[in-house]
Amino acid sequence: MKFYLLLLMIFGVTIFTSAFAKTHYPPLFPYPTQVEWQQGQFKLDSQTKIYLSSNIGKHAAQELSSFLQPPTGYLFEQTQSLAQNQVRFQYVQGMENEAYRLHVGENKIVIESSSEEGMFYGVQTLRQLMPKDIESRMPINKVYWSIPQVNISDQPKFTYRGMHLDVSRHFYPVSFVKQYIDWLAFHKFNKFQWHLTDDQGWRIEIKAFPKLTSIGGKRAHTVVGHTYDYKTLFDGKVHKGFYTQEQIRDVIEYANARHIEVLPEIDVPGHSSAILAAYPELSCHKQSVHVEGQFGIFPQVLCPTAETFSFLDKVFAEVSALFPSKLLHIGGDEVIKEQWLESPFVQQLMVKENLTSGDDVQSYFIQQVAKLLNKYDKTLVGWDEILASGAPSDAMITSWQGIEGGINASKRGHKAIMTPYEFTYFDAYQSRSVEEPKAIHGFLPIDKVYGYQVVPDDLTTEQQQLIIGVQGALWTEYIKTARHAEYMVFPRLSALANVAWGNNDNWSRFQQNLPNIIRRYQAMNINASYSFLTPNIRIEEATPTRMLLNITSGLSQSKLNVLAYDAMSDTEQIKSLNIDNNGNVALNEMKTIKVQAQYQDMLSLPLTLTVTPHKAIGKNIIFTNQPSGDSKVKINDGVFAYDQYYDVNQFAVFYGEDMEAIIDFEHNESVSQIIMGVNAGRHRQLVPPDSIAVYYSNDGQQWQQVKYINGVEVEQPVIRLNFDTISARYVKVIAKNKKQSFDKQIPLLPLYIDEIAVF
Structure with a gap:
């Protein structure tokens, strides 16, 4: 992680957006039904007392006093008479069971409700109005604590x-x-x-x-x-x-x-x-x-x-x-x-x-x-x-x-x-x-x-x-x-x-x-x-010669640090990128993009995506056995799924069936390599194919085999299939399903194919 941060500082391409204006008022969650912010503050100090108009509110008052005492050191004496510099728990008739009103004025705070529940929820809102340091369970040396003046009327929609x-x-x-x-x-x-x-x-x-x-x-x-990993292990x-x-x-x-x-x-x-x-x-x-x-x-x-x-x-x-x-x-x-x-x-x-x-x-x-x-x-x-x-x-x-x-x-x-x-x-x-x-x-x-x-x-x-x-x-x-x-x-x-x-x-x-x-x-x-900061990478265009990506932050006020690597390279050589003001990136070769977003001292997890233009993008693919759902479009979209979290929707899945896919280039193409995505990233271990065979044809009838591998045991999420250059209109890839289930819960073994990238 430290290595990546260093690279971001040295090589990262940074996209800046407008500065994030500080929120004047503290966030309230859940947000109350009605909020009217006022000018000024109430200053809670060692002389602040608590007033109860009835026993309704007694427990809420105790909750407030117990919560505030550790960070403030104040004892919050209870009083029976109205005065300035008080937190008042005021019983009123006719309000809904969990409803409350909260008034923070210059000289007093008033929580009104017909119920203990309402009083309690008023205390929670008051807690959020106070500086975050009030959450400390250790003393903090302050003369007073400022609370913004506000009028709140609140009740839940759902019981x-x-x-x-x-x-x-x-x-x-x-x-x-x-x-x-x-x-x-x-x-x-x-x-x-x-x-x-x-x-x-x-x-x-x-x-x-x-x-x-x-x-x-x-x-x-x-x-x-994961419980459905290909090879199940236990911790003992x-x-x-x-x-x-x-x-x-x-x-x-x-x-x-x-x-x-x-x-x-x-x-x-x-x-x-x-x-x-x-x-x-x-x-x-x-x-x-x-x-x-x-x-x-x-x-x-x-x-x-x-x-x-x-x-x-x-x-x-x-x-x-x-x-x-x-x-x-x-x-x-x-x-x-x-x-x-x-x-x-x-x-x-x-x-x-x-x-x-x-x-x-x-x-x-x-x-x-x-x-x-x-x-x-x-x-x-x-x-x-x-x-x-x-x-x-x-x-x-x-x-x-x-x-x-x-x-x-x-x-x-x-x-x-x-x-x-x-x-x-x-x-x-x-x-x-x-x-x-x-x-x-x-x-x-x-x-x-x-x-x-x-x-x-x-x-x-x-x-x-x-x-x-x-x-x-x-x-x-x-x-x-x-x-x-x-x-x-x-x-x-x-x-x-x-x-x-x-x-x-x-x-x-x-x-x-x-x-x-x-x-x-x-x-x-x-x-x-910090996952709310994590950037998004959207594929705007995928063709055999170009991939166009759009990169945005999860929070618009943050900045983005963008790096590009040679995909699947042992040396991870960093390449410069031309990123326009709209966050668009055009690529004409296989690359791994790594993006992090930063807001002040908050740094998101890196989002990584490997993409490549290749000759099968946009071409018609004919399957002997149809993959489940709508996933077959993922097999030639130019995006590998292994360096993001496992999402079954990013794979073509064949349950208990072999994959036989014929790619029609519409005219003869020179082909010498196929890279197949067959596994997920770090959190899942999918079932690999039992064997893979590659054939080519010029008429779709007569086929010649150019590659065959048996007993596939995948350590990496992709399989590279290299062979002598051929000229072909059609390429057929057959991946055999292991079929025999390793788990009684799964009667038919799934075969996952992420991408068939043709070069």
Whole structure:
């Protein structure tokens, strides 16, 4: 990294934009409903007192006093009489439950609300109005602290504003969970979904079934790299941990004090490997299984027997006693029905209950679970898969596969929480830089989070009212540490907070405030990502003789440092570039472009892209077996995918099939080399071809072989195929799929081809 920075200083071509004007007022997130900035400041000092008009606001006042005392050293005496230099908590009647008004004047600060929640949210906004140094937990020597004068009137649009945390895949201690709750409270979230069980570990003490934690709470090892890598490796380290019931109560009490409702998630009937490792008799096959060390979807499923429902009844009895929330999430997602359909018991059950499919069996299972929860006055919440054959009438739906689940739920009369993965899953990559830390897959930049509109337009007014809110998710398959978790959550949580509060209508203001939001996070000792700065490289034109690229920054006020290297060169010789004022770059040979953006002391991760003009660009390609989706255009677009994050959409993918591609040059061309992209960058190891053969023809009928390699084991993401120069109208490339699966989860091996560059 230091080497690249030195090169940027010596050789980089720098594009400057207009200076970024300092934001006069501090950023507020989520942005309040109404804000009227005033001239002047309130000076908070050692003589500032706190006034309470009633007991409503008592806890919020204590929260403010406790928060301010470490950095200021002030004691903040409470007084019963009105005077100057006060922070007043004023109870008023008639306001909505979570609404508040905040007035910062020259001589007083007034927080008004009808509820403790509103008072608490007023405190969070006041905290953001103060200098970022107020976040220090150590004393800072100041005579006073300045707060800009302002009038704010605020209330949320949605009653459900949630965030999720997966502690099954990687276990996090209570201290981190509490810190996570602090972050949610600061951003005015009011729901926390605690994903406590999955295939990789059971994380909650159940006294009736101690083996759930003694056996189901630990796994022998964890996959190294990605779970779907070509050659799976494991770390050989036991991963374990669970929360005692005493710890659960402690976390709930902590959350309640911050007006956050904790929803437990106990995932059934799928994602149950940890349960069945402890109690295999609850499966249909009764065979021993293990707690999974890989990630993905597994066939282990609870059998819909009386024994299983008796087990779940006792589990839910203990869980219900621990969690005051009326909502209990039971998962219900990604259930593989194979073991059910192979079971004689389930076959008999299907006849008895008039069930005709695996989806029907799942619906039956969920209905039985709902009856159990009703005993404990709980409402069942499930992922949108539970809609397949009919969910319980009072069930709430979390719509994760897209917005369609929420639409279908509301049309059927269910309340829905929108959590579509493409907008709210923070385990996705934040930029296209290959230097992003490992993520599961997908691309979710902060502007996409901010731009999410929660309520679909194509619903009636009554149906829209059933969309009660939005929830983000942090799945932790590849997030092993707290600092990595922080990086994935921040600053995207600030964008989601605006969405959840209902005020995500001014991206320009939010984007300009992002550097200052980051600085506050840093003052809170949060490892926030700079990925919002990462540049963009867009292909404007691709021909056999020229590639035209446009390079822009993720933040217009930053400067860009641009380098070009000889692609795939061992010496990385740097070449000068002609970059116009619009950020356009023209290339007539293969190059690797590396770009970094800088704003003040913030430096983005480098964005790297290898591009090349070549003779197959724009030419017709005929496939014997069609690749999946629309990916076949990627095979001759002049762009290699290996030096950005793994994106399956950048590859032509052949599932269980060979690739046979015929390129028609329309006239004879001299050809002596083909460079094929066959692998991803640093985060994924794709399945290489078993063999590759190259043929040529002048009539498309008679073919001559010019190159053949067998037993391909790819160390590099590309394969270079050199041969004596030929003159040909047609070139055919055959890449053989290995076909035999290395994983039962993948019945057909995928063959990935990124580019067929012809020279």
